[in-house]
Amino acid sequence: MSRKHRHGYLLAESMISLLVCVFAIWTITTMLVYVGRASNNQLINFYSYIDLLESDHFNFRVVKVSNNDVILYSPNTKKKYHMQQYKNMLRFTGDHLGHVPTLVNVGRVYWDKEEGRLNTDVKFENGEHYQAYSKLPSDRQ
Structure with a gap:
């Protein structure tokens, strides 16, 4: 090979290496942004669940609390609701068919009631x- 062709080959090789490096950096950056957003979504979903629990729309009252189940009463809808973990989700169910998933990818949930407040963990x-x-009042039915 002549000297002129070897420089052209090195230039093409350098350009391809540069493109591979840029693609690798872009991939790593995208994955870090995705992981950060997934973590933030869990926090947003958790506080959306708390917002629903404390909502004036339902005005929930606590009827009964156990480690894995909470029974709530809504004077606005005049219905009882169960809040419980089912598989890997936290859901609301009524006395009849159907449920509303409120949190997903849940490993475990624990509730207890102390000093007039419902603790959700x-x-x-x-x-x-x-x-x-x-701070949810107790129901006196």
Whole structure:
């Protein structure tokens, strides 16, 4: 090979290496952004669930609390609701058919009632852990 052709080959090889490096950096950056958003989504979903629980639309009252089930009463709808973990989701169910999933990818959930507030403790499958205290009155039915 002549000297002129070897420089052209090195230039093409350098350009391809540069493109591969740029693609690798772009892929790593995209994955880091995705992981950050997934973590943020769990937090947003948890507080959306708390917002529903404390909503004036339902005005929930606590009837009964156990480690894995909470029975709530809504004077606005005049219905009882169960809040429980089912497989890897947290859901609301009524006395009849159907359920509304409120949180997904739940590893475990624990509830207890103390001093007039409902304590919700959720650990997600990815290891994130959130706690909230909701001031819900007890129902006197």
